[in-house]
Amino acid sequence: MLFGPEAARVAATPGTLDDAAFAEKVLNVARTADKTPGLQAMLCLKAYEYGIRHVTGATAAGEAMKLLGAKNPRRLAGCQEKLIAALDMRFRQGPAGEKSTVGRELLDVLLTVAERKLRGHKPDEAEDLFRQAAGVAGLIDRSQVARIHARMRIAAHREQAGRRAAALAEAVAKDPGDARKRNDAVLLYVVDLDHAGEAAKLVAADMDERLRTYVPLAAQNGRDVSEASLLELADWYRDLSGRAGPVGRATALHKAKNYCELYLAMHESVDAGQLKAKMILGDVQGEIGKLGLGYETDLAPLALSGEQVKAAKAKEKAAEAKKLAAAKAAAKAAAKKSSSSKKKPAGPKGTSKKPAAPKGEAGDVTWQGVSASPGAGKTPTAGKGSAGGKPGAGKAGPGDKGPAERKPLFSPEGINVPAVDAASSPRPQGQDNATGASRLEDSQAQGRDAPGTHGRDARATSAAGRATLEGAGVAPEAAAQAAAEAKRGREQLKKANAIGVLNLPQWQQAWWLTLEAKACYERAAGLDPQRAPAPGELAALNSALERLGGMGVELLRLEAGKQKAAVVPLLVTVRKDEQGHWGPPAAVARLNAAVDAVLKTRDQMKGVQAAAFPELQGRDARATPSAAAAAMAKTKGRADRIDPPANLSAAGRQAFGELFPPAAGGHRLRPIGGGGG
Structure with a gap:
């Protein structure tokens, strides 16, 4: 039996000094027992049991609890409570030279355990721990005393609120028809006590609809709650904060903040929902900053936090990146091995003529190293499909069938958005919306150049003229103008996407730039119906319109609410x-x-x-x-x-x-x- 005879001998002595020495010996063995967790846990508990009997063994007792808590996180809470006893013994009875160091460690552990008790619906125990922490802080760090007293008052308030809520719940059990007491009890549990689980037990069909909807969701405390519900809960808690006392207000604001952070961690799309969450979060953080000392620390944590979601996503992305890098490395190695095993065919001797490129079976063909669609026409803009690679020179490349069969890839009809009613579109800050017309509509109505036309009439390409262009090929000047318009459209869209939209003026600027980009693309399509858009050009435009449109509707809805x-x-x-x-x-x-x-x-x-x-x-x-x-x-x-x-x-x-x-x-x-x- 391990330490059997020695343990019996130590137990037989009346003094406790040998108990402290024995605790140190048991702790040393526990540190080497990592491969046998059960034995290690038993040794740590024994080291604490013997060490706490004398001040000279208190150090070993505290170290044993630190070791056990580190090796077994499930037992950390209990280990920290035992650690308080060991540190308190050293602080009060130990050498004077260690008092400051031990006192600071004791203060940290006391506050950690007190906060856990406060959040764990044990305010009476939390109040006692805060009181003990205030005594220690008064001796070693008086700068923390005021804040500790504030947390102690919060714990005292929650203890009183808990008694009131229990009394109301008991009254409701005797008289289920008393709606007022039922509502009061639910709000006490939700707002003052952050105990939505108890509140959910009191929800009835005849209660306020918002309570019936949100209290059961809040009881899940972030688990298995949809993204949309997270945002609704944040907004609801923010609303509740305006009707509560100091502690209830702080609780509701912290809850709203935590729901917003969880929503933003889960919802990566840049849309109206993200904008609303950021706006609520900004408002809530501002209100938390006004609460005062002691109220800034989280009073309403979620079971699933935004930080946990971010960490999980980061870990998942790192694993995916590692997998992708390995796949790329394998593909590169395979390609290198394959290319080294092939012999390159030699060209005819004595001539520099390049061999004709082979025709594809069904898709694109290459002509002098340039890919051309089978439908590419014999036009001046066909580019390198001509002899010598000069635009418009020589014959068209193999597979060209003339302009009649090539469908315009980016015509005004192909843009997947309707023409914007400019009269109802908001304008950037500083411009008059009451005139009833946007810049584009004004310029067209008054005969001036529209934005982005650079001295040209944006409406010059009529239907008949477009038909002529399509039948006879696009003039180089028109093609160049179309390319310039498309480039300007991309620039305007890039500017719009770069604006961090958080308020109505910022959105108005981004929205106007997006509409201007759309107008540029439409003019480009009118000038050169055969212009092939850059990859992702249409998708980027539609995505920006939908993203900013959603934000705009949400911001305007909020503005209408204020009005x-x-x-x-x-x-x-x-x-x-x-x-x-x-x-x-x-x-x-x-x-x-x-x-x-x-x-x-x-x-x-x-x-x-x-x-x-x-x-x-x-x-x-x-x-x-x-x-x-x-x-x-x-x-x-x-x-x-x-x-x-x-x-x-x-x-x-x-x-x-x-x-x-x-x-x-x-x-x-x-x-x-x-x-x-």
């Missing part, structure tokens, strides 16, 4: 006289201006939807709307709807209904006249 909030305070300034006229005129004018601002934003939103999501307008050939388009469809026609404020009197609610008639999704906003309802 509608400005309408509500103005309602109390207007009244109806005996003749049924609304007044006074100045108040009516202010109300109408606020309503007009909302309607203008709604019109802009519709214009963006028409440009970015044509399938919603019934004007596009795509049969199946994209996921982004389907999401945008939910906002269609809702920007001008408003709900009556909850604090309106019966007379005020009646007046509200007269001013804004009921409609699907709420009440429809409309201007009112000073001389009638």
